[in-house]
Amino acid sequence: MRFPSSSSWYPTVPLGARLILWLMVGIVPPQPALANGRQRICLDHRFRSQGRSASERQVDRARCQAWLVAGASVLINKEPFFLMRIRLPYLRVAALILALAAAVFRPAVAQQLQSTVPGLGVEAARQALAPLGEQGRANVPEIFKGIYLSFWSATLPSRVDNAIQLAQDGLINTVVIDVKDAMGRVGFDSSVPQVVEYRSRERIIPDLSALVRKLHAGGLHVAARMVTFNDPMLARARPDLAVHSKALLDEEGTQLSAETFWQDERGLLWVDPGSREAWDYNIAIAKDVLSRGVDEVNFDYIRFPSGGSLDDMHLPVTAEDEAKRDVIVRFFKHLREQLPDARLSADLFGLVTVSHDDLGIGQVIEDALPYFDALCPMVYPSHYAEGFYGFENPAEHPYEVVNYSMRLASERLRAHAATAPQRAALIPWLQDFSIGAEYDADMVRAQIRAVSDAMGEDYRGFLLWNPKNQYSTDALR
Numbered sequence: 001m002r003f004p005s006s007s008s009w010y011p012t013v014p015l016g017a018r019l020i021l022w023l024m025v026g027i028v029p030p031q032p033a034l035a036n037g038r039q040r041i042c043l044d045h046r047f048r049s050q051g052r053s054a055s056e057r058q059v060d061r062a063r064c065q066a067w068l069v070a071g072a073s074v075l076i077n078k079e080p081f082f083l084m085r086i087r088l089p090y091l092r093v094a095a096l097i098l099a100l101a102a103a104v105f106r107p108a109v110a111q112q113l114q115s116t117v118p119g120l121g122v123e124a125a126r127q128a129l130a131p132l133g134e135q136g137r138a139n140v141p142e143i144f145k146g147i148y149l150s151f152w153s154a155t156l157p158s159r160v161d162n163a164i165q166l167a168q169d170g171l172i173n174t175v176v177i178d179v180k181d182a183m184g185r186v187g188f189d190s191s192v193p194q195v196v197e198y199r200s201r202e203r204i205i206p207d208l209s210a211l212v213r214k215l216h217a218g219g220l221h222v223a224a225r226m227v228t229f230n231d232p233m234l235a236r237a238r239p240d241l242a243v244h245s246k247a248l249l250d251e252e253g254t255q256l257s258a259e260t261f262w263q264d265e266r267g268l269l270w271v272d273p274g275s276r277e278a279w280d281y282n283i284a285i286a287k288d289v290l291s292r293g294v295d296e297v298n299f300d301y302i303r304f305p306s307g308g309s310l311d312d313m314h315l316p317v318t319a320e321d322e323a324k325r326d327v328i329v330r331f332f333k334h335l336r337e338q339l340p341d342a343r344l345s346a347d348l349f350g351l352v353t354v355s356h357d358d359l360g361i362g363q364v365i366e367d368a369l370p371y372f373d374a375l376c377p378m379v380y381p382s383h384y385a386e387g388f389y390g391f392e393n394p395a396e397h398p399y400e401v402v403n404y405s406m407r408l409a410s411e412r413l414r415a416h417a418a419t420a421p422q423r424a425a426l427i428p429w430l431q432d433f434s435i436g437a438e439y440d441a442d443m444v445r446a447q448i449r450a451v452s453d454a455m456g457e458d459y460r461g462f463l464l465w466n467p468k469n470q471y472s473t474d475a476l477r
Contacts, residue, residue, distance in 0.1 A: 144461030184233025395436025
């Protein structure tokens with residue numbers, strides 16, 4: 001099918017239809033690449049293109065032509081509910097019809113753009129017609145400045161829009177959003193068969209792909225956080241993989257069942273970190289998440305339990321004489337083998353920065369270096385014990401605690417790099433919540449400065465954690 005160029009069909013479009021086209025193009029937010037104030041796209045195909053290269057102007061011209069035809073389709077992909085904000089019913093219906101038509105004609109339009117714009121290749125034509133937020137995903141930041149958003153915050157337009165505004169203000173460039181939490185809930189419309197079978201799917205985020213596109217359009221690097229072995233949903237669905245109580249097994253017999261589950265100090269269930277089936281279940285979810293356009297998968301709780309009656313734990317897969325550290329390393333290796341090209345990050349206990357043993361949970365910082373692109377130790381000052389680094393209350397000394405932890409970690413990584421391959425950068429989680437001390441912007445700012453001072457030329461940024469997702473933005477200025 002050959003579609004006429006806009007120069008031939010546009011003058012014949014009735015005024016009413018032109019108004020609809022103008023409305024649709026006008027309400028689509030400009031892309032980050034076109035929102036720097038140096039240029040804008042005009043409906044009459046004239047361009048103010050100060051500072052742009054010839055190839056960029058060609059793509060701009062193609063995009064302008066494409067939007068006249070496919071603008072509605074772009075609009076639908078960018079924000080599915082935007083049509084409902086058009087108050088006049090006939091305009092809403094007209095826009096929807098044009099959107100459907102544009103979606104059908106988009107391939108033909110791309111071919112036409114290739115022939116009408118000199119030197120414009122097929123890929124550039126496709127780029128001009130790509131939905132907003134998909135014209136090249138956000139690059140991996142050189143210096144990460146990130147915040148965490150829960151399932152629920154990711155469904156609130158105000159929270160998402162606030163994150164985008166922070167990015168546009170240059171205060172952040174990364175968001176870490178929940179896709180699987182400590183209850184074992186997979187909070188999006190996952191297509192993984194086991195997720196459906198085990199009834200762990202809960203559609204908290206109604207359209208993960210659309211959310212990712214919106215965040216990309218706002219200039220944000222998007223990481224998907226997955227709680228891994230702390231998984232009550234998987235434990236209930238597969239008691240044969242769950243951690244059980246030795247005492248309850250003695251009472252009930254050797255049969256693993258819901259009556260013999262072991263619980264941590266929060267009353268939550270775990271699966272055995274040595275279970276290959278648990279590994280593959282989480283990897284399948286990670287692959288699904290990556291297919292939705294996220295830039296990175298962030299694995300949390302990649303360890304053995306640390307709280308509760310640890311001596312009472314019965315692990316159905318891991319042998320009693322097997323080192324926990326070895327189990328976790330095998331998981332890291334398998335994870336990278338199954339996701340060879342993905343950007344992966346690992347959340348680790350803050351104490352891994354200063355401890356050389358596995359803390360009883362299987363985590364040693366050097367073990368993770370070859371398998372992840374970023375290691376994110378949770379160096380929250382409030383989580384260090386009384387007496388750490390000589391402080392009665394470490395939470396009251398954010399700079400000193402974080403700087404000491406990250407300095408030791410940096411020294412260990414440099415020593416390790418001299419003898420073994422590594423790929424991971426250190427990008428710590430920092431405390432932006434009040435436990436042990438009242439944390440304000442100055443306390444958060446002190447931690448950021450501590451990381452920068454400790455890492456020197458190896459500084460790659462930070463992530464802020466607040467369970468309520470309420471952040472001290474003044475600390476970022």
